Amino acid sequence: MQVNETSKKEDGWSPTNYAKHASFVYSQAFTSPILDLLDARPGEKILDLGCGSGELGIIIEKSVGTDGDLKGVVVGVDQSVKMVEKARENGFQRTFVADIHDLTTIFPPNPDPSSELYKLISSSSSTRGSPNERKGEDREIKWEFDAVFSNAVLHWCKRDPEAVVREVARVLRKGGRFAGEMGGFMNLVGLRSAIHTVLRRRGHSNPERYDPWYFPSVESYKDVLTRAGFRVTHIALVPRITPLSSSSSQGNNEGGIIGWQRTFCTGAGMIYHNAGLSGQEMEEVMKEVEELCEVDCKDAEGRWGIMYVRLRFVAIKD
Incomplete structure (x- = not known):
């Protein structure tokens, strides 16, 4: 498969910087809780929403199985062409470029049943059965993932968080689950206010205008999920002290708070x-x-x- 360049927007993400300064995002210690909430099972069809450089998608592939009697499928999407290319380089091959606010470029309504991707997903050996086997339900041709997984992505969707959740609901089967972790209320406490303070000093009177982050409360995001037709079975804020890579401005300007800002504040679409x-x-x-x-x-x-504060949740499509 070729990388599907659905967007010509400037790509602000650097896989190199991410690996150097933000590898904690996909570290075993920090991802085990959300992978446990996902509870991927052999034969399942799972969408990794905002797959980045593919490390977690590869882990999920091992859980669903890629051969044998129960053959699952994991598909990744990410807005960054660079990240998708890196994911494929890392061995996560079924990855596509898409804005997760609108997945129709990859998963169009009324999909062509002869398309390569649709056949791949519909032919996987889901433990929950194919659409035509489920209690005589309608046989409308549609995307039916068993689960959608998202880690450290949804807090970048400030523009329209409800659109993202509606798209997740659209590509999930009835009874499918949405498991995610994102920045929640009080995430980056102290650091975010310092960024806003420095920008104000430099004449930017309303830094919130440039701030791309969306850190909702439990109540707020539960409402977003519920309005999209989900039943929330778990949602909680989890404070987490996050160590940063070593070195700082006293060294080579490549670690600590400097490295974090270089990764998450300087690229296209980011606050600076x-x-x-x-x-x-x-x-x-x-x-x-x-x-x-x-x-x-x-x-x-x-x-x-x-200080990171993570919002973790599981929601079922009713």
């Missing part, structure tokens, strides 16, 4: 880019933010960390 900062201005802002955060985010041994 959205604010129109030049490369030099970004470097200055990152250093100022680091100085503000040092008192709370750097320990006596010189190690950096930030």
